[in-house]
Amino acid sequence: MTDALPLAGIRVLDVSQVMAGPFCCMLLGDMGADVIKVEPPVVGDSSRRSMGFRLKGDDSPGFLALNRNKRSIVLDLKAAEDRDTFYALAKTADVVVENGRPGVADRLGIGYDTLHALNPRLIYASISGFGPGGPWAMRPGYDLIAQAMSGLMSAVGMPDQEPVKNTTPVGDLGSALFAAYGILSALIGRERTGEGQFITASLFEAALGLSIWETAELWGTGKSPKPLGSANRMSAPYQAVQASDGYFVFAAANQKLWLSLLGVIGRPELNDDPRFADNSARVANARQLIELLRPTFAERPANHWVEALLAAGVPSGPIYNYEQSLASEHTRARAMVQDIPHPVEGSFKALGFPVKLSATPQSVRYPPPLLDQHGAEIRRELAERGLLPATADRA
Structure with a gap:
């Protein structure tokens, strides 16, 4: 069944952390892509230790929620040998996703120009707080900041009260969705041109890009939208x-x-x-x-x-609160809660697939990986393809 999934045969290198990049790559993995999560030594993705609560193991529920259908390899990209291993992986990859601040990937030697020279068919997606250019480019990329500076927070909440943000991280998750949309479009375009390309998405542009009604109101009335509580800008009641x-x-x-x-x-x-x-x-x-x-x-x-x-x-x-919604008959009918087997947790609950494919339904092929769980396996694969010496298979 894996071979039948739409993205079977597509390899994605997930060189990202926390939410935006990992969510984007998980969506691609759910559709059949071979997603290899490249993590730094010792701690791995910083979200492994986030949220302040655990289930049974060391990895946080947040990490578990964002990293199914991936394999993990630890690479110290500041070390020449591990960087060479990454280059070998890049030669086999179709997509790279990173979400560092602009310039970080170049300083590590894994920027678009470097990898494009190794693999001209590579599609490289960079997700950041504000994009690679413009006067705000080097500002830290946090969802709260993106919601504030995009205008979104000015129009959320109750009238005449202190600002509030949307508790769903629309900048993070929106940028992940836009990046996935860009990646899939570039994969289709590559069939015609044979060339990959550089894709950028940002938390700021995602929050702004989703502000359809609000910007329409501004340009239509000349006045910036105000908070309406739960009311709607275009219809009443x-x-x-x-x-x-x-x-x-x-x-x-x-x-x-x-x-x-x-x-x-x-x-x-x-x-x-x-x-x-x-x-x-x-x-x-x-x-x-x-x-x-x-x-x-x-x-x-x-x-x-x-x-x-x-x-x-x-x-x-x-x-409904989330407990009520997740327990509803409709949620069960739509398979939006699943139990995922896990080598440490035993199993844990996770959200199901929010989009369904009739002919090639998604499944959890890999639970969220333990740190470096697949490192030896991935190195063996590279050695078998002649991209690494056999001695590179290390435990």
Whole structure:
């Protein structure tokens, strides 16, 4: 089945740490790529010791979550012998992914120009905080900073309160997704040209690139978007609201749904109010509208409103915490929780594959590797191809 996966036969060198690069490479590994995780001596990927809590072994749950379907080799890229081993690997690779600060890979002797000379078909993806050029290029690449400087934080949270960031690291994960998109596009392009290329992605550009509604509002109105809580910039009412026993969400995002909502809550008179005559008016007067709706929703429990709205065709749902969401029947039906066997942990829970392929379904071929778990195996493979002397097979 591995040979049938879409990226079978593609070799990826994962020379990255923590989140953006490892997530990108895991996605490629899930699709069948042979991902070799190149780690520094002693500590390996710094996320192996992150998060402040463990399961059974030394590797953190964060590392386990980001590194399935990879093999690990330890290489000290400051040492000539190990750097030569890396060069041998680069000659066999299709893709290299690194997420150091601009200039670090060049100083280690593994920058794009060096590796391109060894392997012109190589696709080299560099993920950083702000990209390789521009006045902010050398700033540290952290998701918090990217969210702040992209404008995203200015539009997140509740009105007139202190800034908050999106707790999902959209800069990190977004840059990983954009990098994977670039890599796959470059692989297709290479079929036509025979040449690899240099790809850059950044946390800043990912956070900004996902700000579709916010930039549309700025350029359309001349005003920078403000935080709206759970509300929406383009539709109203579309947000969380409090019922008698807690909050739920609903989305009356067009005129048909608006009228259906009024029928469910028994408030037809609101349609005669010029402030709410159409979606544009409702967006402009969203705060006044939700204040008028609150007393009605407070009369019944959340489950009552969710069921009634869904029955009328109005999108609605409860607000689950992660424990509730992961335990739901739908999550199980979509196979979004899996137990992964592991040589130290025994097994651990991980998120499933968020995209499904019908003819070539993904699987966990390798659990997250122990540090240097596959070092001897990878060196043997290079020796068999004549790229390293047989003595390079070292334990």
